[in-house]
Amino acid sequence: MTWINFPTYALLTILGWTIGMLMNAIGKSNLVKQLGIALVIAGQLVLTLFLLKLWMILDRPPMRTLGETRLWYSFFLPIIGLITYQRWKYQWFLVYSLLLACLFLGFNLAYPENYSKTLMPALQSPWFVPHVIVYIFSYALLAASSLVAIKGLVFHYFKGRESGHQTLALADNLVFIGFAFLTLGLLFGALWAKEAWGHYWTWDPKETWAFLTWIVYLVYIHIRYQHGQKELWALWILGLAFVVLLVCWFGVNYLPSAANSVHVYTRD
Amino acid sequence: MGSYYKNLSLWAFFYPMIQQKKYDNPIWSNPWGYRESFFIVSGLLLSGFALEWASGGTGVPEFTNLSLNIAAGLLVIFIFTAGIFFRKQVFILWLSGIPAAISAVTGITFMALLMGLTMQHDGSAPGWVVQLGLSHVTSSWPYLLTSVYLLVVLGIAAAKRIIPFSTKNIGYILNHLGLWIVIFSATFGATKVERLEMKVKEGEIEWQAFDKKNDVWVEMPFAIRLNDFVLEQYAPKLGIVDNITGMILHENGKNVMLVDSVASGNMLGWDIRLLTYLEQSGKAGEAYYLNNETGAAPAVKAEAISENKSDTVVGWVSCGSFNHSYEALKINDQLSLIMFYPEPKKFLSKIDILTPEGETTAVELEVNKPAKVKGWEIYQVGYDDQLGRWSDTSVIEFVRDPWLPFVYTGIFMMIAGAMTLFWSGRNNTPTDL
Numbered sequence: 001m002t003w004i005n006f007p008t009y010a011l012l013t014i015l016g017w018t019i020g021m022l023m024n025a026i027g028k029s030n031l032v033k034q035l036g037i038a039l040v041i042a043g044q045l046v047l048t049l050f051l052l053k054l055w056m057i058l059d060r061p062p063m064r065t066l067g068e069t070r071l072w073y074s075f076f077l078p079i080i081g082l083i084t085y086q087r088w089k090y091q092w093f094l095v096y097s098l099l100l101a102c103l104f105l106g107f108n109l110a111y112p113e114n115y116s117k118t119l120m121p122a123l124q125s126p127w128f129v130p131h132v133i134v135y136i137f138s139y140a141l142l143a144a145s146s147l148v149a150i151k152g153l154v155f156h157y158f159k160g161r162e163s164g165h166q167t168l169a170l171a172d173n174l175v176f177i178g179f180a181f182l183t184l185g186l187l188f189g190a191l192w193a194k195e196a197w198g199h200y201w202t203w204d205p206k207e208t209w210a211f212l213t214w215i216v217y218l219v220y221i222h223i224r225y226q227h228g229q230k231e232l233w234a235l236w237i238l239g240l241a242f243v244v245l246l247v248c249w250f251g252v253n254y255l256p257s258a259a260n261s262v263h264v265y266t267r268d
Numbered sequence: 269m270g271s272y273y274k275n276l277s278l279w280a281f282f283y284p285m286i287q288q289k290k291y292d293n294p295i296w297s298n299p300w301g302y303r304e305s306f307f308i309v310s311g312l313l314l315s316g317f318a319l320e321w322a323s324g325g326t327g328v329p330e331f332t333n334l335s336l337n338i339a340a341g342l343l344v345i346f347i348f349t350a351g352i353f354f355r356k357q358v359f360i361l362w363l364s365g366i367p368a369a370i371s372a373v374t375g376i377t378f379m380a381l382l383m384g385l386t387m388q389h390d391g392s393a394p395g396w397v398v399q400l401g402l403s404h405v406t407s408s409w410p411y412l413l414t415s416v417y418l419l420v421v422l423g424i425a426a427a428k429r430i431i432p433f434s435t436k437n438i439g440y441i442l443n444h445l446g447l448w449i450v451i452f453s454a455t456f457g458a459t460k461v462e463r464l465e466m467k468v469k470e471g472e473i474e475w476q477a478f479d480k481k482n483d484v485w486v487e488m489p490f491a492i493r494l495n496d497f498v499l500e501q502y503a504p505k506l507g508i509v510d511n512i513t514g515m516i517l518h519e520n521g522k523n524v525m526l527v528d529s530v531a532s533g534n535m536l537g538w539d540i541r542l543l544t545y546l547e548q549s550g551k552a553g554e555a556y557y558l559n560n561e562t563g564a565a566p567a568v569k570a571e572a573i574s575e576n577k578s579d580t581v582v583g584w585v586s587c588g589s590f591n592h593s594y595e596a597l598k599i600n601d602q603l604s605l606i607m608f609y610p611e612p613k614k615f616l617s618k619i620d621i622l623t624p625e626g627e628t629t630a631v632e633l634e635v636n637k638p639a640k641v642k643g644w645e646i647y648q649v650g651y652d653d654q655l656g657r658w659s660d661t662s663v664i665e666f667v668r669d670p671w672l673p674f675v676y677t678g679i680f681m682m683i684a685g686a687m688t689l690f691w692s693g694r695n696n697t698p699t700d701l
Contacts, residue, residue, distance in 0.1 A: 117526060118502045118611045121635040180690035187679050187686075196636050198463065198647050198667040200675060201454065203406055208384040215377050219370060226366040255385065 016043025127192035141178030305371035316410025351427025439688035446681030457671025563591025
């Protein structure tokens with residue numbers, strides 16, 4: 001129905017991203033590299049257009065279902081990749097974030113959803129958009145940081161090289177900003193919950209897992225402050241933290257403890 | 269370093285932690301580090317579970333107001349004295365250090381993990397789950413002990429950065445003191461939260477509300493008159509049901525169509541065309557007609573065409589209401605087309621709040637838009653589900669939480685703290701670490 005021409009938009013986006021990425025990665029001259037970036041941005045604009053259109057057609061923020069949050073994830077990852085690339089010149093990082101974004105778009109292509117216009121009254125609040133946007137943006141940053149961690153761990157165990165300060169310095173930058181947004185998302189959620197349900201924190205399973213996610217990144221930050229030289233610890237914690245984050249985002253839907261949660265993305 | 273094989277195992281993760289301390293001082297000699305901290309938090313957890321088990325899984329008993337205030341006061345005094353006057357003491361140094369902090373956070377994480385994996389307040393939980401407190405983690409002994417440990421550790425750490433004050437520590441103070449205030453007020457304020465529910469009928473005045481927790485009726489310091497209850501609904505959705513099992517074959521929402529402007533859709537290979545849509549209908553014989561009396565249900569005349577166009581079925585579908593029976597359209601031996609009850613779009617109560625002083629305040633109460641009166645927040649929570657849009661009853665909740673201003677103070681400090689984290693990032697290392 002309103003799933004309309006998502007495949008067209010998604011394929012155009014993926015095309016722009018992959019060709020742009022390849023031009024940027026393989027291209028010898030500066031011009032080709034710059035054109036590659038331009039193509040990536042063009043792909044991004046196509047996705048932006050789709051999101052705007054979807055928002056207008058649905059007449060509600062397209063942030064209710066798991067598939068819709070995946071769209072936003074694909075939207076934010078390239079932005080973070082581009083900024084990181086522009087600022088710190090990490091080419092591999094741009095490639096990873098674009099691949100991950102393509103993966104999520106591809107997932108939505110393979111499992112199309114039937115977008116529904118209905119939005120339960122509890123979700124109709126000015127808090128809805130900031131809460132979800134801040135969260136998904138933070139998830140994208142933290143996913144990026146875990147990519148860094150995976151790279152560091154692979155280098156350490158399979159290539160016999162130390163991961164190096166640079167890798168972790170990038171991870172730190174991503175985690176600090178990601179954690180700031182994670183905190184905002186959590187607190188916005190608490191303020192909204194008070195408006196909607198009368199209490200700011202009820203240990204709903206999603207809240208419990210959001211708290212767990214928050215706290216694992218908190219441990220990472222403290223370990224980095226106190227034991228900056230213990231890079232292997234940091235890499236492992238970062239990897240573990242992302243597992244907890246994924247449970248919070250997807251896994252909660254399948255946990256028996258969450259049978260009655262208001263956060264289980266609607267299944268109708 | 270160890271062998272390649274050793275590196276591959278999980279051992280590699282723990283190895284550096286143990287290795288670091290291997291040839292250091294023996295355990296329990298000063299200064300304490302990670303080993304001692306984790307021993308202490310494990311001890312707290314074990315004693316907590318033992319206490320819980322001994323109490324038969326009834327959880328922490330409800331404290332009287334007086335003892336609760338004394339406990340809160342003592343905690344604050346201890347934290348401030350320790351953090352300000354005894355900060356150089358070796359024990360306090362440990363208590364406000366990172367190893368203690370990590371151990372406290374790990375303890376809380378462990379309890380939260382248990383909570384995240386066990387269904388809370390589940391009446392059918394096995395006996396041992398209840399006796400260990402796992403079915404009511406937030407009111408269990410191990411949770412209380414680890415929370416207090418966390419409060420002490422976090423509190424002293426914050427106190428040490430507040431005095432002497434330095435602008436360099438503002439981010440640190442906002443984050444840590446903010447979090448401390450939130451946990452402290454949420455923990456000690458939890459027993460003071462009052463939640464009462466009121467059912468009020470259109471045209472009637474009600475001043476009694478029910479306290480579920482204590483199982484008593486409470487007389488409110490004001491009365492509520494419900495002038496009107498309004499429920500707006502979305503258009504209904506159509507779906508397909510298995511005739512034999514009665515299961516809805518929605519495939520994660522794919523085989524559901526909203527009866528909106530869309531005139532056709534495809535479900536399980538069947539083309540569904542909407543011929544007539546009556547938002548409210550009555551039934552005469554086999555046909556439906558427009559009707560807006562109480563209990564009039566939506567109805568759709570639909571045409572279902574099979575994939576190879578060999579079968580066409582035409583008929584009416586209605587979800588029914590408390591007053592009318594539903595109608596499904598059988599499209600073949602296995603499948604039927606059905607209509608779901610329309611989902612609520614918005615519901616609100618037009619109420620008057622009447623005080624004994626003779627004041628009348630008109631309020632429109634809606635989900636996400638609570639009202640405030642005399643220290644109580646008023647929420648729209650529900651209505652008579654059976655009657656749906658014809659409900660003449662509104663369910664309203666009253667909430668009072670005297671500690672809320674403190675919690676909000678903490679929350680806004682943390683929001684400001686997150687901003688400083690965002691601006692200064694990794695470089696904002698606080699002093700005295």
